[in-house]
Amino acid sequence: MSGGYAPQYWLDAAAPQPGHALALGGGVHWLRMPMPLALDHINLWLLDDGRGWTAVDCGLALDATRAAWEQLAATRLDGRPLQRVLCTHMHPDHVGLADWLCAKHGAELLMTQGEYLSARLASAGMAPTDPDSWLAHYRAHGATPDDLAQLAGRGNFYTRMVPSMPTRFRRIRGGEMLRLGDADWQVIEGGGHSPEHAALWCAQHGLLISGDMLLPRISTNVSVFPIEPEADPLGRYLDALTRFEPLPADARVLPSHGLPFVGVHGRLRQLREHHADRLGALLQACAAQPRSARELVPVLFRRELDVHQLSFALGEAIAHAHRLWHCGALERIADDGVWRWRALDASDAAARAAAGLEGGA
Numbered sequence: 001m002s003g004g005y006a007p008q009y010w011l012d013a014a015a016p017q018p019g020h021a022l023a024l025g026g027g028v029h030w031l032r033m034p035m036p037l038a039l040d041h042i043n044l045w046l047l048d049d050g051r052g053w054t055a056v057d058c059g060l061a062l063d064a065t066r067a068a069w070e071q072l073a074a075t076r077l078d079g080r081p082l083q084r085v086l087c088t089h090m091h092p093d094h095v096g097l098a099d100w101l102c103a104k105h106g107a108e109l110l111m112t113q114g115e116y117l118s119a120r121l122a123s124a125g126m127a128p129t130d131p132d133s134w135l136a137h138y139r140a141h142g143a144t145p146d147d148l149a150q151l152a153g154r155g156n157f158y159t160r161m162v163p164s165m166p167t168r169f170r171r172i173r174g175g176e177m178l179r180l181g182d183a184d185w186q187v188i189e190g191g192g193h194s195p196e197h198a199a200l201w202c203a204q205h206g207l208l209i210s211g212d213m214l215l216p217r218i219s220t221n222v223s224v225f226p227i228e229p230e231a232d233p234l235g236r237y238l239d240a241l242t243r244f245e246p247l248p249a250d251a252r253v254l255p256s257h258g259l260p261f262v263g264v265h266g267r268l269r270q271l272r273e274h275h276a277d278r279l280g281a282l283l284q285a286c287a288a289q290p291r292s293a294r295e296l297v298p299v300l301f302r303r304e305l306d307v308h309q310l311s312f313a314l315g316e317a318i319a320h321a322h323r324l325w326h327c328g329a330l331e332r333i334a335d336d337g338v339w340r341w342r343a344l345d346a347s348d349a350a351a352r353a354a355a356g357l358e359g360g361a
C-alpha cells in the first residue's frame with residue numbers, strides 16, 4: 001500500500017490458539033478462530049461483563065469453531081454465563097455461530113438493524129442473496145463462462161457458514177453508549193464494507209474493537225451486491241473512515257484480522273491513499289478503452305486469485321468503478337448485456353476527489 005505507513009503492534013504475546021483466551025486488560029480477552037480460506041483466521045473478543053460475559057463476533061459455523069467455544073465455556077468463563085453476543089456485522093465469519101451461541105447460552109443478540117436484517121435474508125438463501133442472483137450480477141459485469149462455472153461450484157457459501165440466525169435481537173445504533181462490565185463502549189457505525197457495521201470505542205481503556213473497518217495490513221473488502229446493484233459502497237466506506245479521526249493517537253486497535261495495533265491516523269491516511277491509487281489506475285485503464293469490471297480485476301489485483309478471492313475482486317472492481325461513475329469521472333455503457341465504463345476525466349485530481357482526498361466522498 002501507499003503512504004509509507006507500517007502498523008505498530010503493541011502486544012509481545014503471540015495470538016491465542018483456538019479454544020484459548022489472552023487477557024488484554026480492561027476486562028477484554030482476545031480469542032482467535034480458524035477459517036478454511038486464504039484469510040485463515042478471525043479475531044473475536046470476550047468482554048468481562050460483571051456477572052457474565054459478552055462475546056464480540058462468533059466465527060464461522062464449523063465443527064472446529066464450535067469445539068473451540070465448548071472448550072472456552074469449560075475452561076475460561078469461570079462458571080459465569082455468556083449473556084450477550086454482539087456481532088459487528090453480517091458477514092459469515094462474524095455471525096456464523098450467533099444462533100448456536102445464543103440458543104446454547106440463552107444469550108441476547110446485539111446488532112445494528114441493517115446488519116441483522118441482511119443476515120436474516122442471506123441465511124435464508126432468499127433472492128437476491130442466492131447463487132443465481134450473484135451469478136447474474138457477475139455476468140452483467142463481464143465474468144467469463146469459466147469464472148461463472150467456478151463461482152457456481154461454490155454453491156451458497158453464506159447459508160453453509162450461517163445456517164440460521166436468532167429470530168430476535170436488540171438493536172444498537174451509531175453513537176449509542178453500551179455499558180459492558182465497568183466501562184462504556186461507544187458504537188461507531190460505518191458502511192461500505194457492510195450495511196451498518198458497528199465498531200466499539202472505549203475511551204476509559206483506550207481500546208477500539210474495529211471489526212473489519214480498520215485492519216492493520218490488508219484493505220477491507222468493499223463490494224457492490226446484487227440487492228443494491230447501483231450502490232456506491234466505496235464512497236460510503238471512505239466517508240465512514242472520518243468517524244475514526246477523533247480517536248486519540250495512542251488508541252489501541254483490536255481488528256478482526258491480523259494483530260492488535262496502534263496508529264489509527266496513519267492507517268486512515270494509508271487507506272485513503274490506497275484507494276486513490278486504485279481509482280487512478282482504473283481511470284487510466286478506462287481512458288484507453290471501455291472496460292468491464294472483470295477486465296479491471298487484473299488492473300487492481302496483480303496476483304493469482306482463487307475462486308473465493310475472485311468473488312471479492314469482482315465486487316471491488318465494481319465498487320471502484322461505481323465510485324468514479326457516481327462522481328462523474330466515468331460513464332457507464334451497456335454493451336451486449338455487459339456494463340462497461342469509459343473515462344470522462346482521467347486526471348489524478350478526479351481519482352483523488354473520488355477517494356475523498358479532495359472534495360470528499
